[in-house]
Amino acid sequence: MEYQPKIIAREPSHHEIGAAALAEIDQLLSHYPQPQGAAIDALTVVQKYRGWVSDHALKQLAEHMSMPVADLESVATFYNLIFRREVGKTLLHPCNGLSCQLLGYKSIQRQLRKEINIDEGETSANGSMTLISLPCLGACDKAPVMLLRESTATINAAGKAVIRDKLLTHITTTELSAMLDDFQEFIHG
Ligand code: FES
Numbered sequence: 001m002e003y004q005p006k007i008i009a010r011e012p013s014h015h016e017i018g019a020a021a022l023a024e025i026d027q028l029l030s031h032y033p034q035p036q037g038a039a040i041d042a043l044t045v046v047q048k049y050r051g052w053v054s055d056h057a058l059k060q061l062a063e064h065m066s067m068p069v070a071d072l073e074s075v076a077t078f079y080n081l082i083f084r085r086e087v088g089k090t091l092l093h094p095c096n097g098l099s100c101q102l103l104g105y106k107s108i109q110r111q112l113r114k115e116i117n118i119d120e121g122e123t124s125a126n127g128s129m130t131l132i133s134l135p136c137l138g139a140c141d142k143a144p145v146m147l148l149r150e151s152t153a154t155i156n157a158a159g160k161a162v163i164r165d166k167l168l169t170h171i172t173t174t175e176l177s178a179m180l181d182d183f184q185e186f187i188h189g
Contacts (some may be wrong), residue, residue, distance in 0.1 A: 016138035052083035087130040093147040097136030104144035
């Protein structure tokens with residue numbers, strides 16, 4: 001599962017929502033009679049540019065949308081793919097649905113713990129990877145599966161967009177080790 005990457009620049013400030021993100025949010029708001037209807041999409045836009053949604057960004061967004069901060073916060077905390085704390089550039093999402101549980105999810109978790117020393121919900125010490133298991137990814141016939149994602153779009157030294165979502169299927173612990181090596185090399189190389 002891959003999609004065409006959208007190349008975007010990281011936000012100029014770590015704490016503020018930039019003009020490009022606000023323009024996208026205004027576009028979303030124009031489709032809804034009430035700002036609440038655009039809440040999840042607006043949070044997704046903030047996260048697309050910043051990687052996660054800080055308290056400051058949440059407050060700024062709520063003000064921009066003329067919404068109570070508490071309402072926006074409840075939307076943000078309900079969705080487990082809206083991050084309220086900083087996450088690694090690469091997101092590892094092993095599937096913990098029933099088929100994947102039966103066919104290797106536990107060994108994938110063990111391998112991740114061994115290779116990069118992270119448990120569920122944690123970010124690696126070098127800040128590069130975060131582990132968040134997800135329920136059924138809709139590929140049970142290929143279990144066990146894992147989704148790899150980039151938390152924000154980036155551009156590498158050669159000017160190539162590197163953001164992508166990739167569904168790894170029938171993943172074995174050996175393949176996982178090789179993949180993690182590749183990622184570490186990519187992130188630090
Ligand atoms: S249970 Fe893992 S893809 Fe369905």
